Each structure stands twice: as structure tokens, then as C-alpha cells.
Amino acid sequence: MNIVIFGPPGAGKGTQSKFIVKKFNLYQLSTGDLLRSEIKNKTQLGFEIISIMNSGELVSDKIVNNLIEKFVSNELYTNKIIFDGYPRTLVQAKNLDDLLKKYKQKIDIVLKLSVSLKTVMKRILERQFQEKRSDDNEETAIKRFKNYEKSSEPVIDYYKKSNLLKVVNGEAGISEINSEISGLINAIKGWL
Ligand code: AMP
Secondary structure, three states: OOEEEEOOOOOOHHHHHHHHHHHHOOEEEEHHHHHHHHHHOOOHHHHHHHHHHHHOOOOOHHHHHHHHHHHHOOHHHOOOEEEEOOOOOHHHHHHHHHHHHHOOOOOOEEEEEEOOHHHHHHHHHHHHHHHOOOOOOHHHHHHHHHHHHHHHHHHHHHHHHOOOEEEEEOOOOHHHHHHHHHHHHHHHHHHO
């Protein structure tokens, strides 16, 4: 099965993706991680995106769309991907559908982690000390949250219409969220 995990920065997408990957034998495709590794490896793309990422804006649809095809087309990952942080715009959501269709796959469930700005701020400021991400500071975090709200709304509607969307309470503790997500995935697996 292919899963999309969705939520504002600091919602716990990364943590939950890692848990799902282990439990259900999937591969995590985090566009944020892919972009950060371009910067770390000082590639041409890395130079192009560093200031955008540090400012908390989204990089262009074209850039992220190009990054994901390599994974979707790889047979090793067929029907085994959890998309973490992608799609973030309607253009990306439509691109993902087209790509999956091209490689005879589909999305089976979209998990939306729902969290307040207050919780997000608390988590991001904690993460600032642990992971030292250059975009984890108060000002950028607020900007990323606002961007998320604005760009994700049409994406959420899009998945609601296709009946794929499941909302998870991201305010709960990590293990409670783990069990809620497991229950949802197991229910879908029973259907497949
Ligand atoms: P994340 O690790 O998912 O919080 O993403 C960190 C940053 O990477 C975001 O603030 C964006 O600048 C960029 N990014 C990651 N995924 C996407 C995406 N799907 N579309 C546009 N920008 C993205």
C-alpha cells in the first residue's frame, strides 16, 4: 500500500512515518529530507533551494515533482511508499496521482495529523536543540505553519472528495498516535 502523511511542520510526520515504515515494511519518502540532503551535499539544486528553505517558503512544485519520480518508478518501492511532506499543493497532489497511475499504483490512505499552532511551536522549539535544523526557529516556524494552512487546504479537499482522508489527533502522545494510525492502516489493509 501507498500512504500519504500530511500535517503542519512539527506535527510529528517524520516520527510517525518512521514508526509506520518499521511496522508495515514500507519506505519513507520525505521530500524535506531529500531537499536537505541536496543542501548538505552542496549540489547545484542545493544552492538553488537553500535560501527558500531557510526562509520557510515552499520550494517550487517542479523541483519536488522531479525528485519523487525516481522513487515511484523504482520497482523496489512499488506499493510500499509513505509520502512524508508530499504533496503539499494541489499541483503536487495531481502530479502524484498521474505518476502513480503511470506506474500502475495508487494512494490507499491519506493521514492528516491535526495539531494547533501552539503545539507546533512547542515541538519545533524543542527540536531546534535536538536536530539543529536551520529552519526550526520561531519566526520561520510560524511562517511554515501559515504556509501549510494556506497551501494544504485545497489538497485536503481533494483527498476528502476521493474518500482517502483520515484525520488523526496529532495533539496526543506519540504512542497513542501510533496506535490510532495502526488501527486505520490495518482497517484499510483488510479492505485491499
Ligand atoms: P519538512 O521537512 O517536510 O518540514 O520540509 C522542510 C522544508 O522543505 C519546507 O519548509 C519546504 O521549504 C521544503 N519542502 C519539503 N517538502 C516540500 C514540498 N512537497 N513542496 C515544497 N516544498 C517542500
